[in-house]
Amino acid sequence: MKILVTPTSFLKPENAAAKAKLEAFADEVVYNDLGRPLQAEEILERLDGVDGYVAGLDYITADVLEKAPASLKVISRYGAGVDRVDMPAATAKGIKVTNTPGTNSVAVCELAFTLMLCAARNVPKLHAAVEKGEWPRSQGVELRGKTLGIVGMGAIGKNLATRAKAFGMTVNAYDPYFDEAFAKEYGIGKLSLDEVLTTSDFISLHVPLNDSTRHMIDASKIAEMKDGAIIINTARGGIIDEQAAADAVKNGKLGGLGLDAFEQEPLIDSPLKGLDNVIFTPHTGAHTAEAVSGMGSMAVDNVIAVLSGEDCPYVLNK
Ligand SMILES: NC(=O)c1ccc[n+]([C@@H]2O[C@H](COP(=O)([O-])OP(=O)(O)OC[C@H]3O[C@@H](n4cnc5c(N)ncnc54)[C@H](O)[C@@H]3O)[C@@H](O)[C@H]2O)c1
Numbered sequence: 496m497k498i499l500v501t502p503t504s505f506l507k508p509e510n511a512a513a514k515a516k517l518e519a520f521a522d523e524v525v526y527n528d529l530g531r532p533l534q535a536e537e538i539l540e541r542l543d544g545v546d547g548y549v550a551g552l553d554y555i556t557a558d559v560l561e562k563a564p565a566s567l568k569v570i571s572r573y574g575a576g577v578d579r580v581d582m583p584a585a586t587a588k589g590i591k592v593t594n595t596p597g598t599n600s601v602a603v604c605e606l607a608f609t610l611m612l613c614a615a616r617n618v619p620k621l622h623a624a625v626e627k628g629e630w631p632r633s634q635g636v637e638l639r640g641k642t643l644g645i646v647g648m649g650a651i652g653k654n655l656a657t658r659a660k661a662f663g664m665t666v667n668a669y670d671p672y673f674d675e676a677f678a679k680e681y682g683i684g685k686l687s688l689d690e691v692l693t694t695s696d697f698i699s700l701h702v703p704l705n706d707s708t709r710h711m712i713d714a715s716k717i718a719e720m721k722d723g724a725i726i727i728n729t730a731r732g733g734i735i736d737e738q739a740a741a742d743a744v745k746n747g748k749l750g751g752l753g754l755d756a757f758e759q760e761p762l763i764d765s766p767l768k769g770l771d772n773v774i775f776t777p778h779t780g781a782h783t784a785e786a787v788s789g790m791g792s793m794a795v796d797n798v799i800a801v802l803s804g805e806d807c808p809y810v811l812n813k
């Protein structure tokens with residue numbers, strides 16, 4: 496068996512046991528030598544003879560899958576999102592795709608909360624000012640008493656909801672598969688998407704990127720939001736129309752943005768850069784010691800299970 500492993504954080508010490516397990520199972524394990532997510536051509540150059548592929552945030556397009564060797568049986572996503580894997584093409588080729596749901600939900604929710612607090616108090620700008628020898632006495636807002644609207648109340652959205660309640664926020668959510676029992680237990684309001692967007696002081700996005708969520712936050716949706724609303728996106732670039740969001744920060748409609756995910760990563764040229772109270776992190780929501788270890792061990796278990804012909808509950812395209 497030959498396995499390709501591309502998430503660079505897989506090689507952190509937290510994954511020593513998962514790495515040893517994979518290397519004991521396989522005849523050969525090839526690691527990502529580029530130190531970043533792979534583009535289509537770069538994947539193909541590394542797929543020769545590969546049976547299992549533990550995949551980071553690589554762009555596994557239909558073209559890659561059509562040209563992939565017949566030996567490839569499983570793509571084991573190291574993480575929750577599968578938007579960068581062309582699922583119909585994988586299914587057509589008989590390649591199973593798995594993911595690691597829930598392994599990084601606390602990590603991402605804590606980053607979303609961090610971004611929300613930093614935007615409420617303008618922390619990055621204050622830090623930069625103090626570094627320059629300035630001493631501004633800024634004024635922010637409290638989260639207490641504010642309304643948080645969560646779009647996508649799955650593993651991450653739910654973790655965020657309970658923490659926001661502890662901060663004294665009113666929490667409402669939109670999710671087509673709304674979990675009524677969870678909402679009742681924690682006092683989360685059930686609203687339509689438009690109601691969430693028009694009534695929230697803070698809006699946090701936790702939906703997968705697909706055809707129904709692409710640009711779900713566009714200029715027309717932003718126009719309906721409360722003046723000064725702050726949007727947090729730790730889900731995927733592409734869910735927000737970045738040009739529309741940048742324009743809305745510039746003209747004062749939005750109070751700020753906290754972003755961990757972007758349409759083009761890394762973020763090089765972007766209308767979002769250089770704006771007041773737009774806070775970036777480099778798609779690092781899942782990168783805590785705990786989540787890296789959780790993603791690594793489940794991704795390894797999944798690839799081994801599929802290649803061993805065992806039942807794997809995390810196959811998304813049965
Ligand atoms: N920044 C990061 O590093 C990072 C890490 C993990 C996940 N993510 C992203 O966050 C997303 C959510 O992760 P999760 O673990 O909470 O996934 P999840 O599957 O547990 O939850 C997603 C929720 O979104 C809901 N949903 C689907 N379509 C919707 C729509 N159109 N409108 C509203 N709700 C909708 C689903 O019903 C589900 O409850 C992932 O798909 C991934 O893209 C990012």
Ligand SMILES: O=C(O)CC[C@@H](O)C(=O)O
Nearest residue numbers: 551552573574575576781
């Ligand atoms: O590879 C990672 O950094 C985690 C990916 C994360 O966005 C996810 O989809 O779970």
